[in-house]
Amino acid sequence: MYMRNSIVWAGLAILGSGLTSCGDKKPAGPPVFPPVPVSVYTVQTGNATYNDLYPATIAALNQVDIKPQVSGNITSIFFQDGQHISKGAKLYEIDQQQYKAAYDAASANLNVARANLAKSQQDADRYTDLSKKDAIARQTLDHALADLESSKRQVDAAQANVASVATNLKYSIIYAPFDGTIGISQVKLGTAVYPQTLLNTISSDNPLAADVALDQKQIPRFATLLQQKHVEKDSTFTLVLPDGSVYPYPGHISLLDRAVDPQTGTIKARLIFPNTKAILRPGITCNVQVKNQAAEGSLLIPYKSVVEQMGEYFVYVLFSAKDTSGTEKTRVTQRKVVLGTRINDKIVVKDGLKQDEQVVTEGVQKLRDSSAVQIGKPGAAPQGAASRK
Numbered sequence: 001m002y003m004r005n006s007i008v009w010a011g012l013a014i015l016g017s018g019l020t021s022c023g024d025k026k027p028a029g030p031p032v033f034p035p036v037p038v039s040v041y042t043v044q045t046g047n048a049t050y051n052d053l054y055p056a057t058i059a060a061l062n063q064v065d066i067k068p069q070v071s072g073n074i075t076s077i078f079f080q081d082g083q084h085i086s087k088g089a090k091l092y093e094i095d096q097q098q099y100k101a102a103y104d105a106a107s108a109n110l111n112v113a114r115a116n117l118a119k120s121q122q123d124a125d126r127y128t129d130l131s132k133k134d135a136i137a138r139q140t141l142d143h144a145l146a147d148l149e150s151s152k153r154q155v156d157a158a159q160a161n162v163a164s165v166a167t168n169l170k171y172s173i174i175y176a177p178f179d180g181t182i183g184i185s186q187v188k189l190g191t192a193v194y195p196q197t198l199l200n201t202i203s204s205d206n207p208l209a210a211d212v213a214l215d216q217k218q219i220p221r222f223a224t225l226l227q228q229k230h231v232e233k234d235s236t237f238t239l240v241l242p243d244g245s246v247y248p249y250p251g252h253i254s255l256l257d258r259a260v261d262p263q264t265g266t267i268k269a270r271l272i273f274p275n276t277k278a279i280l281r282p283g284i285t286c287n288v289q290v291k292n293q294a295a296e297g298s299l300l301i302p303y304k305s306v307v308e309q310m311g312e313y314f315v316y317v318l319f320s321a322k323d324t325s326g327t328e329k330t331r332v333t334q335r336k337v338v339l340g341t342r343i344n345d346k347i348v349v350k351d352g353l354k355q356d357e358q359v360v361t362e363g364v365q366k367l368r369d370s371s372a373v374q375i376g377k378p379g380a381a382p383q384g385a386a387s388r389k
Contacts, residue, residue, distance in 0.1 A: 040375055043354065043358070078091055112158075257269070
């Protein structure tokens with residue numbers, strides 16, 4: 001029993017000495033991270049020549065649906081589908097037999113009315129002379145003059161009828177209203193058509209328009225462009241076609257729509273492009289390139305220095321600060337920036353940076369806000385990197 005108690009007391013003594021020794025140590029502080037090796041870029045202004053892109057739709061300046069004004073069967077088609085048509089060219093002919101017959105009948109009635117008018121005129125003239133000699137009753141002259149007036153009105157009615165049936169006869173042949181390209185015919189030979197039946201569509205093909213929906217904030221810029229004098233070889237406005245190629249002929253701005261769409265906050269701008277080689281077609285969706293007129297004095301930074309977080313863009317900017325020991329150290333702060341157009345390996349910064357500030361270009365993925373950094377030569381391995389391998 002004595003031996004057992006001695007062993008217990010000895011163990012407690014050893015444990016107590018261990019606890020005493022542990023209590024003598026100072027608590028450990030926060031870990032100290034070594035400076036992160038980075039490469040930096042000094043922000044400078046430059047002449048950033050670039051184009052702003054806007055989605056656009058090609059549209060015809062003039063387009064009309066071809067519809068008949070009279071009924072009948074199609075007896076002739078004078079064009080090939082997709083053909084270029086000149087103004088006044090024949091397009092369709094509707095069966096003219098009934099309209100020619102009606103015109104001939106109306107013309108005959110007009111001739112009869114004119115003959116009756118001639119007879120009435122002769123009677124009126126004769127009775128007028130006799131009345132001057134008191135050779136006939138006054139009533140006879142009055143009846144003759146009334147018959148003359150009635151004959152005149154009958155001639156007028158017959159002439160109106162002739163004009164009406166002549167119009168129907170004229171409408172039985174349909175002509176092109178302007179120069180353009182005609183589409184695929186919706187009817188074939190022998191098809192019965194009626195007023196408002198869609199026969200085809202014709203649209204002007206040179207020049208063509210490119211319609212762009214602009215944010216209302218862009219109105220002052222495009223209003224200024226609208227006031228500038230148009231120069232044929234000016235490359236302010238160019239088209240990027242759906243295959244990625246650039247349309248070889250520049251355009252010019254023609255108009256801004258009368259009002260902003262309150263639902264979308266956009267306004268339509270119409271640009272005009274020549275189409276001498278029939279490359280453009282109405283309905284094509286493409287992009288309009290607009291040369292940026294404020295390119296000089298733009299701030300440019302390497303695109304690789306930008307960090308994206310939840311749809312926002314940031315860069316790490318260098319600053320100097322003293323630590324607790326009073327030592328001057330170089331650190332970085334994360335700063336939000338507003339970006340413009342990307343130009344090769346650089347990007348325009350619209351807001352968030354100033355000239356001569358330094359941003360991190362290499363080592364960005366190892367940084368956080370207020371990280372200490374060690375600057376190396378841009379493009380080279382930072383100093384001390386090899387010692388940590």
